[in-house]
Amino acid sequence: MKIYTNEGNPFGLKLQILAKLAKCEVTVEKISINDDRTKNLLLLPTLELDNGLMLFSTSAAAKYFFPEEGEKRDEWLEWSANVLAPTLVHLTGVGHHANPHVLPILNVLIKKLEDRLKSSPYLAGNSVTAADISVWSLLIPDNILNGAKDINYLSRWCQNISDIPEVQEIMQKEPIKSMTFNALQNSNRYGGCYHIPVPEIANARKHFICRPTEDLKEPRTVLPKPGEKNVLITSALPYVNNVPHLGNIIGCVLSADIFARYLRDLRRRQGKKYYISLNSRYCRTAGYNTLFISGTDEYGTATENKALAEKLTPKEICDKYFELHNSIYRCFVEGACPHPGCGYEDARGDQCDKCGKLVNATDLIRPRCKVCNTAPVIRSSEQMFMDLPNIEKKLEGWVKKFEYGWSNNAREITRAWLREGLKPRCITRDLKWGIPVPHQGFEQKVFYVWFDAPFGYISMTKRYTKEYKQWWQPSKGTDVQLYQFMAKDNVPFHSVVWPGILLAINKGHVLVSHIMATEYLNYEDGKFSKSRGIGVFGNDAQETGIPADVWRFYLASARPEGQDSSFSWNDLAARNNSELLNNLGNFINRALVFCDKYYNGTLPEMNLSKEDDILLVFINRELRGYIQSLEKARLRDGIRHLLSISRHGNGYMQNYQPWVLLKGNEQQQARAATIIGLCCNIACLLANLLFPYMPTTARTIFQQLNTKQTSLQADKPYIDMLLPSGHKIGKPAPIFTKLEQDFIEEMKKKYSGPQITNATLTVDELEMAVKAQADKVRQLKATTKDRTVWQPEVTILLDLKKQLTEAQSKQASSTGDVEPKIANNSN
Numbered sequence: 001m002k003i004y005t006n007e008g009n010p011f012g013l014k015l016q017i018l019a020k021l022a023k024c025e026v027t028v029e030k031i032s033i034n035d036d037r038t039k040n041l042l043l044l045p046t047l048e049l050d051n052g053l054m055l056f057s058t059s060a061a062a063k064y065f066f067p068e069e070g071e072k073r074d075e076w077l078e079w080s081a082n083v084l085a086p087t088l089v090h091l092t093g094v095g096h097h098a099n100p101h102v103l104p105i106l107n108v109l110i111k112k113l114e115d116r117l118k119s120s121p122y123l124a125g126n127s128v129t130a131a132d133i134s135v136w137s138l139l140i141p142d143n144i145l146n147g148a149k150d151i152n153y154l155s156r157w158c159q160n161i162s163d164i165p166e167v168q169e170i171m172q173k174e175p176i177k178s179m180t181f182n183a184l185q186n187s188n189r190y191g192g193c194y195h196i197p198v199p200e201i202a203n204a205r206k207h208f209i210c211r212p213t214e215d216l217k218e219p220r221t222v223l224p225k226p227g228e229k230n231v232l233i234t235s236a237l238p239y240v241n242n243v244p245h246l247g248n249i250i251g252c253v254l255s256a257d258i259f260a261r262y263l264r265d266l267r268r269r270q271g272k273k274y275y276i277s278l279n280s281r282y283c284r285t286a287g288y289n290t291l292f293i294s295g296t297d298e299y300g301t302a303t304e305n306k307a308l309a310e311k312l313t314p315k316e317i318c319d320k321y322f323e324l325h326n327s328i329y330r331c332f333v334e335g336a337c338p339h340p341g342c343g344y345e346d347a348r349g350d351q352c353d354k355c356g357k358l359v360n361a362t363d364l365i366r367p368r369c370k371v372c373n374t375a376p377v378i379r380s381s382e383q384m385f386m387d388l389p390n391i392e393k394k395l396e397g398w399v400k401k402f403e404y405g406w407s408n409n410a411r412e413i414t415r416a417w418l419r420e421g422l423k424p425r426c427i428t429r430d431l432k433w434g435i436p437v438p439h440q441g442f443e444q445k446v447f448y449v450w451f452d453a454p455f456g457y458i459s460m461t462k463r464y465t466k467e468y469k470q471w472w473q474p475s476k477g478t479d480v481q482l483y484q485f486m487a488k489d490n491v492p493f494h495s496v497v498w499p500g501i502l503l504a505i506n507k508g509h510v511l512v513s514h515i516m517a518t519e520y521l522n523y524e525d526g527k528f529s530k531s532r533g534i535g536v537f538g539n540d541a542q543e544t545g546i547p548a549d550v551w552r553f554y555l556a557s558a559r560p561e562g563q564d565s566s567f568s569w570n571d572l573a574a575r576n577n578s579e580l581l582n583n584l585g586n587f588i589n590r591a592l593v594f595c596d597k598y599y600n601g602t603l604p605e606m607n608l609s610k611e612d613d614i615l616l617v618f619i620n621r622e623l624r625g626y627i628q629s630l631e632k633a634r635l636r637d638g639i640r641h642l643l644s645i646s647r648h649g650n651g652y653m654q655n656y657q658p659w660v661l662l663k664g665n666e667q668q669q670a671r672a673a674t675i676i677g678l679c680c681n682i683a684c685l686l687a688n689l690l691f692p693y694m695p696t697t698a699r700t701i702f703q704q705l706n707t708k709q710t711s712l713q714a715d716k717p718y719i720d721m722l723l724p725s726g727h728k729i730g731k732p733a734p735i736f737t738k739l740e741q742d743f744i745e746e747m748k749k750k751y752s753g754p755q756i757t758n759a760t761l762t763v764d765e766l767e768m769a770v771k772a773q774a775d776k777v778r779q780l781k782a783t784t785k786d787r788t789v790w791q792p793e794v795t796i797l798l799d800l801k802k803q804l805t806e807a808q809s810k811q812a813s814s815t816g817d818v819e820p821k822i823a824n825n826s827n
Helices: 010-021 058-065 071-092 100-119 130-139 152-162 165-173 181-186 198-207 246-251 253-263 301-310 314-329 388-405 408-420 455-464 488-505 538-543 548-557 569-599 610-631 635-656 666-690 695-705 741-750 763-783 787-815
Strands: 002-005 027-030 046-048 230-235 266-271 274-279 289-295 333-336 365-369 480-487 514-518 521-523 565-567
Touching (some): 010 058, 010 130, 010 165, 046 058, 058 071, 058 130, 071 100, 071 130, 071 569, 100 152, 152 165, 198 610, 246 253, 246 480, 246 521, 246 548, 253 289, 253 480, 388 408, 408 488, 408 514, 480 488, 538 548, 548 635, 548 695, 565 569, 569 635, 569 695, 610 635, 610 666, 635 666, 666 695, 763 787
Parallel strands (some): 002 027, 230 480, 521 565
Antiparallel strands (some): 002 046, 266 274, 333 365
16 A cells, blocks of 8 residues: 655644554655646545555545444544644645634634543543544644643643554654644645546536526425325424423424425425425425425323423413424423333333333332322223234334334334334323323323324324325325434334334325434533523524524534434534634635626636546535435535535635636636636535525525525436526625634533532531522422422532532541531421
8 A cells, every 4th residue: 555645744644653553554655746646646645555546535544444443433533624624724824824713713622622532531432543543643733732721631632642652653754843734735736536537527527517497386285296206204293391402403303304405495384283394496405206294292291291380281381382392493200210221210101211111100210200209109090002012023024124214223222122022002191181082981081192193294294285195195106205303212103103003004004214313412411401501492592693504504513313412512613613604604705706806796707627627526526425415314424525515615716726817817817717607606506505404594695696596416416507607696795604702601601500609618608508508499399399490409409518518528537527417408
């Protein structure tokens, strides 16, 4: 194997270390990007394998050297390449003047690393991975960390990496002082690649033509059509008994909305208790025949519980929170989980949210009423059960046939249920609020919410159209693919219970072909808690003033697809300022401003050269990746490909510098015209790709471009000439705004829960504080049963008691006492 790199390139250092750690023999050839020997190399470093294959991406090379390091490693590789590296390039002035506004962004990224390394010795776990080498190689050039404060863990990590023998060996050949980001200026033409086959270049040029757009009329009612791709999308129905937090939002409704907008842009019709999304006239991303159905779940013990707590009727609770959910989206018993190895303290009387297993209320350890917190009394009651074992064999056969279209966690959860063997499932409850059971002797009972709720998908479709059976019981020759979006705790009801019901009915209902389940989104490495004031909830997001599109983009970027992820204010700021503002927004704005300033807002004539054809190839590759990702509902990967297109555009513009060419001779001015015209077309493509994620922003870009959205062709992933020469654009303006660090710190403090600041109090003062807080808790509990009212005060009390214990221990150690006294203030 051979590594081609230029002198002082930190990415070249990274490849050499990875090869050494992988015990792979490589030779290193130092070259210049303008060397005749490198005419087929448009990016340095490049790794040439023994079979002649060229790997231009250092992340791809890392995965080649170490293929089994896991998804967490891949996330950090992606972060280092797509967030950290571009920020450092801006900071150090590679290719242009250094951007002084980037320093706060870098501080945010350093804080992210410091926070990660506080909880883990290495970025991806307990051992060194390619992710550590990748990030480390970006932090050592140009004294990047000089002057950084509060980086004890990061500094220790950097030293640990530097002390690795293989790293030491390479550093003897490639001293740190020789590493510089200026080396990147002469290593990358415009986001380049390796040798490109001639047919691929010819195809790129062939398809870059102006095509007439068909103005399709929107049908009054969207129905499936024989011979076409018909996609029915649902999102798990959120309870209307509380305010959804960011994890709830991305887990089901937002993910489904983004996917639906990709398949076909939507105009949302909202009515009482249900939402329906369908295609709109102009905005078609993929152009499939698509219907998105969603709504709210009003029945179940959770609603009655909330109604009791707020002294309202269940209907009043539903009406109250439906309006709140509508603006955002535009169980009595709990205790410790009885399953071995779990023990989750807040398991419900039907299911444990931690391990995902079914739970009987009578099996709970230390059961307690969720409203009054007292131990419940067990009474006998006759109930109806669904005989799942009777359908198990048929269900298992169906799962084996269709699970290939499910997310990995959906497959694993379903297999676990089937492996343990299905058990009869109680489908009735002794409640007043719910669907009455139409059976003699059961008139005072209602159906269990997870028995009746999935029927809501059908009833909501029926409310939309009388021809609802065309979607749910299609005729022969009409294929309907059902995509269902949810968090992983809802998987069993959509992969076992609901399909089991439909298989038992045996009336030709559409069964789910794609289950897209997310893991959990945490808040700053902790849990969202409305009662403790920790985390950002739907109404909070609105009140921050951050545009809804930025929230959409960030949540899709942080979507927990393969494992749990965390919302972080620092990460939000970094992605907004680096990916949106400095990358995407910067490229689009520069292209349009140049067109407006130098060509009076009219696209100039474009005469493409071979270099332009190569750029089109790069864009087509990313476009193909974008389409493949979105077709599989891999929303995070879609964003990665979208941003890569923007980086190609930025690199292309930076490399050829049209602002310089405009001052040259006639030939150079013509070259500048081609560059500006091509960049405006790339900006138009980006607006189309951005629409599913950021619809309002995309419409703004279309307005500035004076054009409309066009549909993508999944079978022909090529960039068209979307804006021909002579097209008149609108008035360009900045698209994104910076999130200042002061604002981020303010938000972090606001949504971090009650701030306890009694660390300097004496033992006597703390004892008095504990007593006063305990009295406050008792008074609150005496006046209301709503835990959301008094739980934050209980949290403060527990923290005070903890501080008191610590203060007493310190006092005891200084006076020689053995045991500290603990104030006995029962709450």
